[in-house]
Amino acid sequence: MRVGLFVPCYIDQFYPDVAVATVEVLERFGVEVDFPTSQTCCGQPMANTGCAEAARPLALRAAEIFAPYTHVVCPSGSCTSMVRNHYDAYFSDEEDDHGLRSKTFELCEFLHDVLRVESIGGSFPHRVGLHQSCHGLRELRLGWSSETMTARDDKVSRLLRTIEGLELVPLKRPDECCGFGGTFAVQEADVSAAMGCDRIEDHLQAGAEVIVAGDMSCLMHMQGLLRRNRQPLQVMHVAQVLAGRPLPSDRRGAIREREVAAEEVAANLRPAAPPSRTPRRETAESLEATKLQGDV
């Protein structure tokens, strides 16, 4: 099977290792991957700002660029949802999207639903906090959102659970938004940062060593907060975990792929893997929780 790799523009420029990891995972499962280099951006930033006229040409471009492929795979729930759920607004009845809306898959969804991967294999002996990115969860239904009462498979955690040693930690709010939200992060910067800090606290109290998500944009936001506030938590894209990348020990996180690569080499020279850190923080949460009811 030959698939077109659809790489979100910010991953291309700022998180190349996420795309490399995606290529590696797909190739490991026998998929021939092609990256058409004329691709740029799916138009989501423009669309979510309301600028339909700015988004439309990018949607039409994407349809042409990915026309030769039967499947298109993207390491982002948000960009996949843009194509699948929101491109309707940009194609008239006469315009052909070459099936792009129905043939575009998020990476985990593709592995789970199309390739029907049973087991990822490898080992990742760490406590993982799974961040359910909103668009993957509520627009692609990769899992079961806590608001709805319909049981669904959680495709991302199902894949992650097949990795040896990987432990998913329970969060108090399993699927609250991290506050990235595209231009929301800048336009409503204060609320956005407050939302991100609360999400991070939840992962810390659960004893996670690393936040793993299917969308690097959520992680970029939380990583920015973690670094600014010097908090001991890493972020990794799910593709990096699936590809077998080790937990970055560098405070600066997963994006410094050169240092990660260097560590890989060093790890091979060492007799055993270094012991992992397990950050635990007592939080001052729920002090107020019991007092709240009487105030209404």
Next chain:
Amino acid sequence: MGALPIVEHPAAAAKFVANRERMAWHDKALWFVREKRDRMAHSLPEWEWLRETASAIKQHTIAALPEYLEQFEAAATRQGAHVHWAADAEEHNRIVLRILEEHQVRRVVKSKSMLTEECHLNPFLERHGIEVVDTDLGERIVQLRHERPSHIVLPAIHIKKEEVGDTFHEHLGTEAGAADPQYLTEAARGHLRDKFLAADAGITGVNFGIAETGGIVVCTNEGNADLGTSLPPLHIACMGIEKLIPRARDLGVFTRLLARSATGQPITTYTSHFHGPLRESDGPEGSGRTSGELHIVLVDNGRTRIRDSQEFRPALGCIRCGACMNTCPVYRRSGGHSYNAVVPGPIGSVLSPAADPAAHQSLPSACSLCGSCTDVCPVRIPLHHQLLAWRRELASRRLLPASKRWAMDAASQLMRHPRLFAAAGWLGRQALRITPRFLVYNRLNTWGRRRELPEPPRESFREWWKQNRESQSHD
């Protein structure tokens, strides 16, 4: 209070967020309600079926609204009620005032009604020398403090009990510093009891109007609507035209969803049915003669305009449960007042721009598009899609800030040229590597005020691809 000054949501929200301790308290109070709702919804295996049914009933009713309204009017009139029609808030207020003046009413008790908030009825009546007392505890607290409700179901959710104690000390003479909820509630109960007994008329909102029977249904937890309509002989019910449901048998679908979604209760403590005016006794031995008057004021105030819009029509299905507010991560952290609208939160951000798009242009963007509201809504209004649709609508009406439009046009141009995009990306990454920190994190860098920027890698993915895969590529 009248028209509100235009305040953009980000500025108002920043103020609320600045008090971290209060923000966290507010967030937790509402999350507590959301979790109660989850437990209640889980207790019904048919939850999703109820939501679908409610949505279908509402869509059907809105589609055939003119017919159902006429059916309702005829049935309500048969029951002995007087039905009035108001095209807008002003007409609604004039009708209510005229009825009150005809009955020489000086004192009114009012139970919760978002419609009368929307019409700014209280200040209007007060200007005409009529005392209006809100009898819902939360609304009374807000009224005494000269504030507006910050939530449609929990109007005083932004106020701490200590602050309620101060307000009651000032207005009701409770002990200074007293903050015990039980004590304060009893004080309010005594105070309100006097108001109920002295009232000449009761005004209520309407949760559901039943076209088939001409009856109206009011849901409260405090019984204040019953008291306010049973003691005085005059009852005025103010009702948005979208509150209709076709048949009495449809009601159960909504009462099961409403309280569970709103506060996580199986049903509201009081679900009051009014079929015609007060009678001396409806029992077998009573005369059944009417002893009061019931006036129902049907209000449009922009609803027909929303109904005419293919895009936003589903928003008329709203049953005002407030669940979208409780679940909204932005609402919980920015407070209801930051929306500067009668109805805040996700549904308010859909409805308010319909009334005044220029004044409320920042609301559809006060949302991270997480979609939690859409999944929680008991009548399945696609709220976050509607907010996105509003952004498009505002852009097409040129109501988007110019800076945003230009930035997006420029980005679109860049993204149409892959070589230019790659070059700009390379330049940006190199610049970020060599520029000193104090220059990168300048005042214009809104991202960097609270967050670090990603560390720019030496090469982009497309460069990696060229070096590592392209030689193997087939085309």
